[in-house]
Amino acid sequence: MKNIGGQLLLDLKLLKMKKTEPIKPEIIKNSRRTFCKTTALFTAGMMIPAMEMNAMYNVFNDKKLKLAVVGCGGRGTGAVNQALKADENVQLVAMADAFEDRLLSSLDQLENEFAGSNKVRVKEKNRFTGFDAYKKAIDLADVVILTTPPGFRPYHFEYAINAGKHVFMEKPVATDVPGIRKVLDSAKIAKEKKLNVVVGLQRRYQNNYINIAEKIQKGEVGKILSGQVYWNSSGVWVNPRQPNQTEMEYQMRNWYYFNWLCGDHILEQHIHNIDVANWFIGEYPVSAQGMGGRQVRTGPEHGEIFDHHFVEFKYPGGAVISSQCRHQPGTMSKVGEGFQATKGIVETNDAGVAKLVDLEGNDIFKYRGRNDPNPYQEEHNQLFKSIRNGEVISDAENGAKSTMTAIMGRMATYSGQVISCDEALQSNLELVPENLSWDSTPPVMPNSDGHYPIPTPGKTKVM
Numbered sequence: 001m002k003n004i005g006g007q008l009l010l011d012l013k014l015l016k017m018k019k020t021e022p023i024k025p026e027i028i029k030n031s032r033r034t035f036c037k038t039t040a041l042f043t044a045g046m047m048i049p050a051m052e053m054n055a056m057y058n059v060f061n062d063k064k065l066k067l068a069v070v071g072c073g074g075r076g077t078g079a080v081n082q083a084l085k086a087d088e089n090v091q092l093v094a095m096a097d098a099f100e101d102r103l104l105s106s107l108d109q110l111e112n113e114f115a116g117s118n119k120v121r122v123k124e125k126n127r128f129t130g131f132d133a134y135k136k137a138i139d140l141a142d143v144v145i146l147t148t149p150p151g152f153r154p155y156h157f158e159y160a161i162n163a164g165k166h167v168f169m170e171k172p173v174a175t176d177v178p179g180i181r182k183v184l185d186s187a188k189i190a191k192e193k194k195l196n197v198v199v200g201l202q203r204r205y206q207n208n209y210i211n212i213a214e215k216i217q218k219g220e221v222g223k224i225l226s227g228q229v230y231w232n233s234s235g236v237w238v239n240p241r242q243p244n245q246t247e248m249e250y251q252m253r254n255w256y257y258f259n260w261l262c263g264d265h266i267l268e269q270h271i272h273n274i275d276v277a278n279w280f281i282g283e284y285p286v287s288a289q290g291m292g293g294r295q296v297r298t299g300p301e302h303g304e305i306f307d308h309h310f311v312e313f314k315y316p317g318g319a320v321i322s323s324q325c326r327h328q329p330g331t332m333s334k335v336g337e338g339f340q341a342t343k344g345i346v347e348t349n350d351a352g353v354a355k356l357v358d359l360e361g362n363d364i365f366k367y368r369g370r371n372d373p374n375p376y377q378e379e380h381n382q383l384f385k386s387i388r389n390g391e392v393i394s395d396a397e398n399g400a401k402s403t404m405t406a407i408m409g410r411m412a413t414y415s416g417q418v419i420s421c422d423e424a425l426q427s428n429l430e431l432v433p434e435n436l437s438w439d440s441t442p443p444v445m446p447n448s449d450g451h452y453p454i455p456t457p458g459k460t461k462v463m
Helices: 032-037 074-086 100-113 133-139 150-162 177-192 207-217 247-253 271-281 375-389 396-415 421-425
Strands: 013-016 024-027 065-070 090-097 127-129 143-146 166-169 197-199 224-233 287-293 308-314 320-327 334-341 344-349 353-358 363-368
Touching (some): 065 133, 074 100, 074 143, 090 100, 090 133, 127 133, 133 150, 143 150, 143 375, 150 166, 166 396, 177 396, 197 375, 197 396, 207 271, 207 344, 224 271, 271 320, 271 396, 308 396, 396 421
Parallel strands (some): 065 090, 090 127, 143 166
Antiparallel strands (some): 013 024, 287 308, 353 363
């Protein structure tokens, strides 16, 4: 399959799983269907043992690891906090953000958190702002944290990998299909360079989910036939428009409501639950169809995204997953997953609960991780442990494929059409312009009434 930027790299290392044998990576032939039909990882992150320590690229033993963060909002600040606690000999040396006020607020929080230690040493000359700030920060580090709005992630990830850096990046990893292809290209290079990449799909690092995945892999509930995944909540923040604020700054401050930056909440939040379905089933969907719209969040302050989505994902092995997400105050809140299999039923949620029940309603397995490690912290613990031990975590491919699944769901709800994996992978619709500056015109603009164009099923073109 070809695209504007070159051949789509789908010669990914995939897993063939046997119930009584360890999972081993294998190479399969290139094809568009490879992406749609490949097996998911049944581990928290795929670990590739090092052949020899002296053959590894960018491996450290007791060396002080220099850390940089790109994107200094709440998630970026939290990720730095976790990274600094994950390893005794790591130091934050550089920060980058589009906005100086956000960078300085983050730095102030981190300096207070680690007061009296040598963990936070960001000199004034190493505080970078603007659209190209990421390059300067990445150049100074051994390990980088990428936590900007996800539209920028493919460019930042590409630069970090080409520069030979280990990476933690938040989900989702792109907002459009060309971005997915860019991440897959970079993921291949990361493997060749033996660089660690952890993606913030933290359920793969959470004990209750890991336990259930192992039991599903062993066949204790049989084959998953159907399931329901949910992220139903009241919604997120809005930052009011300020006097003399440019349209670019307004959208950047309210990135959640613009698809070029966020990808809609089916992508930004609900990817977690969709990823669990992919993981437990061991496949990625071949098609999606669904519906969605705006019933509650209808004002111009809510940009262009929907406030609810319902998608039906079909998998190569026959499983059908119903996916719900909504941002509507006063409605049922639920974040979790349920699956129906040939021998029983699976229930999981991010509160640490996991349960298997047989077809007669008898408990097969119950798990409640009241004292389990924080999965957000565990992501960074495993990242730095892997770097120190000369191992490689390769989360980027799965991160890209679960991001692609959510993008297919958005395509289905926006268009009202059945979207196949093959069709979606051919899309060259780019939501994120290159070489942006504060003087750039955003790719979506309001009309004279201040409202943004809203996707209309049956009319909107998504590819």
